[in-house]
Amino acid sequence: MSLLVLCEHDRGVLAGxxxxxxxxxxDLAAAAGLACEAVVIGEGAETAAADLGAYGAATVHVASHAxxxxxxxxxxxxxxxxxxxxxxxEAALACGTDRGNEVLAHVxxxxxxxxxxxxxxxxxxxxxxxTRMQWGGSLLEDATLEAGIRxxxxxxHAVEATPADTPDAGTLVPxxxxxxxxxxxxxxxxxxxxxxGITLATSPVVVGGGRGVGSAExxxxxxxxxxxxxxxxxxxxxxxxNGWRPHxxxxxxxxxxxxxxxxxxxxxxxxIQHWVGAMASKNILAxxxxxxxxxxxKAGYAVIADLxxxxxxxxxxxxxxxx
Ligand SMILES: Cc1cc2nc3c(=O)[nH]c(=O)nc-3n(C[C@H](O)[C@H](O)[C@H](O)COP(=O)(O)OP(=O)(O)OC[C@H]3O[C@@H](n4cnc5c(N)ncnc54)[C@H](O)[C@@H]3O)c2cc1C
Numbered sequence: 001m002s003l004l005v006l007c008e009h010d011r012g013v014l015a016g017x018x019x020x021x022x023x024x025x026x027d028l029a030a031a032a033g034l035a036c037e038a039v040v041i042g043e044g045a046e047t048a049a050a051d052l053g054a055y056g057a058a059t060v061h062v063a064s065h066a067x068x069x070x071x072x073x074x075x076x077x078x079x080x081x082x083x084x085x086x087x088x089x090e091a092a093l094a095c096g097t098d099r100g101n102e103v104l105a106h107v108x109x110x111x112x113x114x115x116x117x118x119x120x121x122x123x124x125x126x127x128x129x130x131t132r133m134q135w136g137g138s139l140l141e142d143a144t145l146e147a148g149i150r151x152x153x154x155x156x157h158a159v160e161a162t163p164a165d166t167p168d169a170g171t172l173v174p175x176x177x178x179x180x181x182x183x184x185x186x187x188x189x190x191x192x193x194x195x196x197g198i199t200l201a202t203s204p205v206v207v208g209g210g211r212g213v214g215s216a217e218x219x220x221x222x223x224x225x226x227x228x229x230x231x232x233x234x235x236x237x238x239x240x241x242n243g244w245r246p247h248x249x250x251x252x253x254x255x256x257x258x259x260x261x262x263x264x265x266x267x268x269x270x271x272i273q274h275w276v277g278a279m280a281s282k283n284i285l286a287x288x289x290x291x292x293x294x295x296x297x298k299a300g301y302a303v304i305a306d307l308x309x310x311x312x313x314x315x316x317x318x319x320x321x322x323x
Contacts (some may be wrong), residue, residue: 001033001089002029002089003025003034003036003037003092004080004091004092005018005021005025005038005039006018006076006092006103007029007040007048008094008100009040009042009251010044010191011043013048015064015095017100018095019092020095021094021095022052022055022161023055023159023162024093024154024158024159025154026056026094026164026287032097035058036056036168037059037061037082037089037211038052038061038170039063039092040062040063041068041076041080042063042068043063043178050170051232052170053066053168053170053171054167054170055161056167057170058318059170060170060173061087061173062172062173062175063079063175063176064174064177064198065097065177065178067105068179070188070189071098071099072184072185072267073106074108075183076099077106077110078106078179078183080107080189081106082177082178084111089151091151092107092147092152094153094154095120095153096155097153097156099125100230101118101153103237104152104153104307108119108151110308111148111149113147113150114147115151115152115153116153117152118134119153119158120133120140120158127144127145127146128145128146130142130143132155133155135276136268137271140276152234156257164283174185198231199232199249200234200258201252201256201257203231203258203259204231204262205231205260205264206226206251206260206264206281207229207231207234207237207311208234208266208278209266209307210238211236211239212268212288212289213239215244216310218297219235221308224316225264225314227319228318228319231260233245234250234258235250235251235267236252236271236274237254237255237273240255240311251274251276252275253272253276258280258281259280260282261281262281262285263281265295266287266288267307268286270286270293270294270297274295275294275295279298283300284298285302286303287302287305288307289304289306291304
């Protein structure tokens with residue numbers, strides 16, 4: 001019996017989130033006594049499959065069909081449902097991205113099985129016990145799952161993607177999906193690259209600014225520090241509400257979840273809706289005039305001072321040390 005992990009990719013470029021799901025799935029499969037197998041779908045799938053053995057996939061099902069040229073949630077869902085049926089898989093996982101959740105919702109409807117989204121911990125058995133994230137992570141829910149086929153997504157950043165101690169074979173097995181043209185009712189037809197290079201979600205350094213920054217213009221100092229550190233600027237919702245930064249820069253429940261090596265949170269109080277987007281950061285440096293601010297009490301490091309003095313001073317010191 002097997003556990004399938006759907007690995008997202010875009011024309012052959014594997015999504016980092018998929019390797020998190022595969023890492024999680026590999027450990028879960030071992031605990032449940034199942035074989036861990038991966039699924040990649042559509043154009044570029046073979047390229048995307050190249051590293052999956054290293055992350056613990058014994059077999060990689062490579063699905064193709066004319067309808068699968070670009071991502072389409074229903075077409076991907078039908079394809080994954082067909083692979084589940086043909087392999088007799090006991091469970092299927094995906095990462096809890098928008099795409100992962102949408103595809104597994106289709107699979108659940110097609111197979112008439114329940115679906116549990118955004119899990120961060122699972123104990124297998126006759127009944128699976130799981131902890132899942134609700135309300136953007138501000139509520140953790142303990143749940144149990146009894147189903148013929150378990151369909152689950154893994155919360156983004158719940159685990160770090162790590163190669164398996166012992167790589168598995170990653171043997172490619174072609175799968176010819178049987179799809180009607182109607183399965184392509186919504187497909188990605190074109191893409192526009194809005195962000196070059198690193199993004200807020202993947203940057204190793206995020207310099208965040210909140211209401212305490214004071215204006216759009218005053219973010220220039222944060223931009224300078226981010227550039228010195230090879231990172232990007234993020235912000236709180238108070239900032240986007242004020243129109244100082246675009247929503248694409250917002251960290252939090254209704255923004256982006258970040259997981260940098262360091263998050264420098266300046267002039268941000270650390271409201272729960274912001275915290276759930278920042279809590280996966282490996283280290284946090286809070287700069288705040290209020291020593292009681294939530295972000296200060298949660299941070300590993302804090303400077304209790306005016307950010308307008310501290311941020312330029314850090315930038316200057318980095319430049320001085322680099323000569
Ligand atoms: C449904 C819902 C969803 C939400 N989603 C999000 C979300 O995704 N992301 C998000 O961020 N918020 C979200 N919010 C809003 C959230 O509740 C907070 O209102 C918001 O995060 C506050 O932003 P802030 O920390 O910048 O501002 P404030 O809470 O006003 O904090 C400003 C901080 O700056 C400090 N400060 C002021 N001046 C200085 C200075 N010169 N130097 C240093 N420190 C200074 C203050 O001490 C204070 O701690 C959401 C709210 C709701 C209801």
